Amino acid sequence: xxxxxxAAITERVLRQLAHDRRVLAFMLLIPAAAMIxxxxxxxxxxxxxxxxxxxxxRTDLTASLLDSLTADEALLVRxxxxxxxxxxxxxxxxxxxxxxxxxKFTSLYYAHFAMGVATSAQGRIDLTLDxxxxxxxxxIQKSLADALMDLGEGGPVDVQIQDLxxxxxxxxxxxxxxxxxxxxxxxxxxxxxLSIVREKVDGTFARVWVSPVRRAEFILGxxxxxxxxxxxxxxxxxxxxxxxxxxxINGSVFWAFLCVIxxxxxxxxxxxxLSAVAQTESQAIVSFPLVMxxxxxxxxxxxxxxxxxAVLRPLSYLVPLTYSNRVLRAVMVKGLAxxxxxxxxxxxxxxxxxxxxxxxxxxxxxxxxxx
Amino acid sequence: MSRAEPVxxxxxxxxxxxxxxxxxxxxxxxxxxxxxxxxxxSGSGKTTLLRMLCGLTAPSGGEARLLxxxxxxxxxxxxxxxxxxxxxxxxxxxxxVAENLLFFGQVYGMSRRRIAARTAELLAMxxxxxxxxxxxxxxxxxxxxxxSLACTLxxxxxxxLLDEPTIGLDPALRxxxxxYFRDLSSRGRTLLVSTHYLHEADRCRRVGxxxxxxLVAEGTPAALRTLAGEHxxxxxxxxxxxxxxxxxxxxxxx
Ligand SMILES: Nc1ncnc2c1ncn2[C@@H]1O[C@H](COP(=O)(O)OP(=O)(O)OP(=O)(O)O)[C@@H](O)[C@H]1O
Ligand SMILES: [Mg+2]
Numbered sequence: 001x002x003x004x005x006x007a008a009i010t011e012r013v014l015r016q017l018a019h020d021r022r023v024l025a026f027m028l029l030i031p032a033a034a035m036i037x038x039x040x041x042x043x044x045x046x047x048x049x050x051x052x053x054x055x056x057x058r059t060d061l062t063a064s065l066l067d068s069l070t071a072d073e074a075l076l077v078r079x080x081x082x083x084x085x086x087x088x089x090x091x092x093x094x095x096x097x098x099x100x101x102x103x104k105f106t107s108l109y110y111a112h113f114a115m116g117v118a119t120s121a122q123g124r125i126d127l128t129l130d131x132x133x134x135x136x137x138x139x140i141q142k143s144l145a146d147a148l149m150d151l152g153e154g155g156p157v158d159v160q161i162q163d164l165x166x167x168x169x170x171x172x173x174x175x176x177x178x179x180x181x182x183x184x185x186x187x188x189x190x191x192x193x194l195s196i197v198r199e200k201v202d203g204t205f206a207r208v209w210v211s212p213v214r215r216a217e218f219i220l221g222x223x224x225x226x227x228x229x230x231x232x233x234x235x236x237x238x239x240x241x242x243x244x245x246x247x248x249i250n251g252s253v254f255w256a257f258l259c260v261i262x263x264x265x266x267x268x269x270x271x272x273x274l275s276a277v278a279q280t281e282s283q284a285i286v287s288f289p290l291v292m293x294x295x296x297x298x299x300x301x302x303x304x305x306x307x308x309x310a311v312l313r314p315l316s317y318l319v320p321l322t323y324s325n326r327v328l329r330a331v332m333v334k335g336l337a338x339x340x341x342x343x344x345x346x347x348x349x350x351x352x353x354x355x356x357x358x359x360x361x362x363x364x365x366x367x368x369x370x371x
Numbered sequence: 372m373s374r375a376e377p378v379x380x381x382x383x384x385x386x387x388x389x390x391x392x393x394x395x396x397x398x399x400x401x402x403x404x405x406x407x408x409x410x411x412x413s414g415s416g417k418t419t420l421l422r423m424l425c426g427l428t429a430p431s432g433g434e435a436r437l438l439x440x441x442x443x444x445x446x447x448x449x450x451x452x453x454x455x456x457x458x459x460x461x462x463x464x465x466x467x468v469a470e471n472l473l474f475f476g477q478v479y480g481m482s483r484r485r486i487a488a489r490t491a492e493l494l495a496m497x498x499x500x501x502x503x504x505x506x507x508x509x510x511x512x513x514x515x516x517x518x519s520l521a522c523t524l525x526x527x528x529x530x531x532l533l534d535e536p537t538i539g540l541d542p543a544l545r546x547x548x549x550x551y552f553r554d555l556s557s558r559g560r561t562l563l564v565s566t567h568y569l570h571e572a573d574r575c576r577r578v579g580x581x582x583x584x585x586l587v588a589e590g591t592p593a594a595l596r597t598l599a600g601e602h603x604x605x606x607x608x609x610x611x612x613x614x615x616x617x618x619x620x621x622x623x624x625x
Binding site: 002004005007008009011012015016019020198202203204206207208209210211212213 | 422427447450451453455457458460461462463464465466467470474475477478479480522523
């Protein structure tokens with residue numbers, strides 16, 4: 001392994017990109033266009049949102065509210081012991097909302113009816129929300145409102161909403177991380193794929209192969225080049241997000257970039273893998289929607305994974321962007337460190353390790369085959 | 372490498388693609404400093420033989436050796452010491468002339484400074500100085516061909532495998548290429564050159580005539596002329612005729 005040879009590959013790939021002004025323009029336009037065009041809310045039916053209920057009152061009234069919530073298909077309700085800290089439940093247990101019926105909720109609720117409208121006494125419910133996905137937060141609020149309607153009397157209940165992150169998160173805020181992941185994955189995968197296929201078609205691959213360049217050096221060279229490209233694209237997304245949409249980033253930009261670059265590395269691996277299947281440039285181009293459609297549709301980018309029909313949901317866990325979305329949203333919206341979103345982070349790491357390892361193997365096979 | 376070790380050697384080397392034997396039990400040896408010409412009709416297995424000798428594809432039988440190392444198994448031992456020019460004009464079409472040379476120099480561990488000096492030398496030789504900054508896909512066919520050869524030569528290898536380096540060039544340029552090959556060989560380089568142009572065989576020290584994956588005749592141009600004369604029953608002067616006679620008599624023998 002020699003740094004100079006890796007750097008030679010990286011420099012070459014970057015020069016090739018720099019020469020093609022149109023590709024360069026697309027590379028920067030795509031994140032911008034995606035950010036602007038997709039900046040609208042898409043919504044499917046949301047299902048199975050994990051919600052914790054803390055019942056400190058334990059009356060018939062709270063029991064019937066709990067029944068309504070449990071019956072609601074949008075929610076997956078678990079009752080947790082009173083005294084649990086709602087923030088901890090959200091951050092560590094993976095709940096997306098915590099509903100708390102405080103002690104005396106029932107008596108205050110009926111007191112209102114007993115004393116008539118003249119009183120200010122009314123029942124209070126505490127709702128703590130993970131706002132990193134505003135669609136989900138809205139779904140929980142709606143379900144709670146529906147459950148209160150089911151009580152019939154429709155008495156006033158004061159729902160006290162606490163936003164976990166202290167700021168209101170809009171769709172666009174949680175959309176920026178997804179756009180970053182999507183654009184980076186798309187460009188890195190496709191350009192790596194095209195570049196390697198082109199090397200094979202033109203015969204430069206044979207030259208590289210007889211030279212001292214090792215498989216790992218070849219892949220690392222591409223990884224470095226597209227890592228840098230990913231960084232530039234992330235800057236465009238965040239720049240437009242900040243200037244045009246005034247997005248809020250609660251977390252560390254450093255971790256966000258690190259995760260994006262990791263994701264780019266996995267995407268380079270994926271592109272290398274695909275280059276073993278696609279032998280011509282046209283094959284490479286038509287394979288493109290095959291990679292992109294599942295990412296857009298199933299990753300929780302447009303609508304939450306909970307809005308995807310249960311039959312298809314396992315598929316969304318096969319889509320790398322699902323994990324990138326989770327970890328990038330955790331980092332950028334929730335302000336967590338990547339490992340505090342273990343599923344997303346582990347998913348991205350596994351994506352990197354698997355694709356790079358497989359890509360190295362695939363390059364070996366290609367070299368043994370006659371062409 | 373001991374003095375007696377040939378630079379390129381094939382021992383009953385075979386390559387099968389399915390039922391097709393592209394190279395069929397071929398043996399040959401090229402000594403240091405030689406220019407060896409590989410001629411033969413299209414599809415006779417020249418490219419396949421060269422690819423096996425430089426380790427791009429493994430023989431299905433027999434052994435291919437380059438500078439004493441079995442290919443592709445021991446190719447790491449000799450990877451810096453040989454240069455290969457593929458039959459396709461294998462250059463990066465979206466890089467400039469100078470950038471192509473820079474990349475292939477860097478890959479062989481050369482410093483930027485050395486590459487710059489070498490680039491100037493090669494561009495002068497290939498008459499590409501005023502194309503330096505031009506993208507490879509905007510070069511003419513012949514210019515691209517010259518760039519492709521320059522990319523093979525940039526790291527100053529001892530052993531060169533050139534697959535049809537002169538195809539598509541005008542006669543004047545072909546003559547210049549061959550002058551240059553002779554110059555390289557006089558400086559101790561060993562060249563294995565495949566070609567379609569039979570007249571070029573006269574510029575080689577030895578020539579191997581391939582047909583259907585086998586070497587049907589081998590020797591100096593003069594020796595091949597004599598052999599053809601014996602087969603034809605009258606003197607044969609022109610190289611084209613020499614090969615027509617030799618390939619035909621081989622066909623009869625089958
Ligand atoms: N990867 C491959 N798969 C299948 N057949 C192949 C492959 N490579 C070469 N062949 C076949 O092997 C034979 C020899 O091919 P090769 O390229 O070595 O010929 P050549 O002498 O270089 O021809 P030309 O002068 O046209 O370049 C041809 O019939 C070719 O079709
Ligand atoms: Mg050939």
